[in-house]
Amino acid sequence: MWKKSSLRALLFTPLVVLFIGGFNYIVDPFDIFDSPKIVGFNANKPEIETHIRQYKAIKLQKLKPVTIFIGTSRTEEGIDPTNSNLDSKLYLNCAISSGLILEYEYYIDAAIKNGAKHIIIGADLFSFYAKELTRDGFDKDAFGDFYALKYLLSIDTLKSSIKTVASKKPAQYLQSGMRNPAALQRECDDKGGHKKIFQASEKGYYFEGYSKNFNKAQTVHWKAFERILDKAHKNNVKVTIFISPSHARQWEVLAITQGWGMFEEFRRRIVAVNEKVASQNNKPQFALWDFAGYHSLTTETVPDDSKAKMKWYWDSSHYKKELGDILLDRMFDGNFSGGQEYPDFGVKLTSQNIDSHLARLRAEREKWRSSHPVDVAEIDALKRH
Numbered sequence: 001m002w003k004k005s006s007l008r009a010l011l012f013t014p015l016v017v018l019f020i021g022g023f024n025y026i027v028d029p030f031d032i033f034d035s036p037k038i039v040g041f042n043a044n045k046p047e048i049e050t051h052i053r054q055y056k057a058i059k060l061q062k063l064k065p066v067t068i069f070i071g072t073s074r075t076e077e078g079i080d081p082t083n084s085n086l087d088s089k090l091y092l093n094c095a096i097s098s099g100l101i102l103e104y105e106y107y108i109d110a111a112i113k114n115g116a117k118h119i120i121i122g123a124d125l126f127s128f129y130a131k132e133l134t135r136d137g138f139d140k141d142a143f144g145d146f147y148a149l150k151y152l153l154s155i156d157t158l159k160s161s162i163k164t165v166a167s168k169k170p171a172q173y174l175q176s177g178m179r180n181p182a183a184l185q186r187e188c189d190d191k192g193g194h195k196k197i198f199q200a201s202e203k204g205y206y207f208e209g210y211s212k213n214f215n216k217a218q219t220v221h222w223k224a225f226e227r228i229l230d231k232a233h234k235n236n237v238k239v240t241i242f243i244s245p246s247h248a249r250q251w252e253v254l255a256i257t258q259g260w261g262m263f264e265e266f267r268r269r270i271v272a273v274n275e276k277v278a279s280q281n282n283k284p285q286f287a288l289w290d291f292a293g294y295h296s297l298t299t300e301t302v303p304d305d306s307k308a309k310m311k312w313y314w315d316s317s318h319y320k321k322e323l324g325d326i327l328l329d330r331m332f333d334g335n336f337s338g339g340q341e342y343p344d345f346g347v348k349l350t351s352q353n354i355d356s357h358l359a360r361l362r363a364e365r366e367k368w369r370s371s372h373p374v375d376v377a378e379i380d381a382l383k384r385h
Helices: 002-027 046-063 073-078 101-113 125-129 148-152 155-166 181-190 194-212 220-234 248-257 260-280 321-331 354-371 373-384
Strands: 067-070 091-093 118-122 238-243 287-290
Touching: 002 148, 002 155, 046 091, 046 101, 046 155, 067 101, 073 321, 101 118, 101 125, 101 220, 125 220, 125 260, 194 248, 194 373, 220 238, 220 260, 238 260, 238 321, 248 260, 248 354, 248 373, 260 287, 260 354, 287 321, 354 373
Parallel strands: 067 091, 067 118, 118 238, 238 287
Antiparallel strands: none
């Protein structure tokens, strides 16, 4: 009896393993096996969103892009790497939600190792001052050799395969690595429109991003940033850095949590690091652009009507592809999206102009606060929650 049961088990186990591996390969929930996509079955990959750090690490190494974007969800949602301003046809948006600088270092190291020639960094303040060193889901092993069996025979992958087949959600990510604007629009509509999403996002930043998870004395991420710039210089890789054009309301949230001084401290420090590392390598400093401020683009009115569509923003933190296209026009002297119609949008920062730039932003902030009392009151109300 025991021998028959053991024999059945020996025969049955390989069949189960073969089924799991075959099912995971066919469904390919993380889009890492290049399996055929079948509409209505596995064409949409909603589980990429829950494994985004692993997915982009693997895709980066398989694709070997010449140009990569790295940053937080601001870059992930707002920057389209297929933009005509970029010379390369091999590109990838490697940005990750709530990304941290220490995490970026792994992606950039892998990109340089695989032949990248241009790295475009969306530098967001909280990525440099976060208490955490890495986020949940970050896996250093994903940057090593790709072992298909690790994912093919994984129960986690199997669960994701089942969810993929059952899901009716639209694709959350495009092949370029950018978040799918259609999915973002659907999410906006489902949550009751831009005003509600603005307020929910601002509440999250007030109680978490700029408060509980913030560390003014953080040094680990700044050291990682120095190493990133140093390695780029030493490997003759072009780097372009930009500070994202979040909505004016976003900076009021920062002001009531960490103080306006943090807005300025971040810019002074990133300028100083950029120039210090360049000097150490006897190279010109990398281009550093600041798009965050008080411009007709970044002060777009937030509609009360839940059905109204904003032109440039999803919420006070995240901007749309349309604004990202203008940002790319400005940085790379293009006009594919009408970016040259806004010559005052974005400033290249150096130690020579940082003081005047910050003074101008201070004055523009006061004008905006005076002309937008409702917005200011809504942000101030967070202090009473």
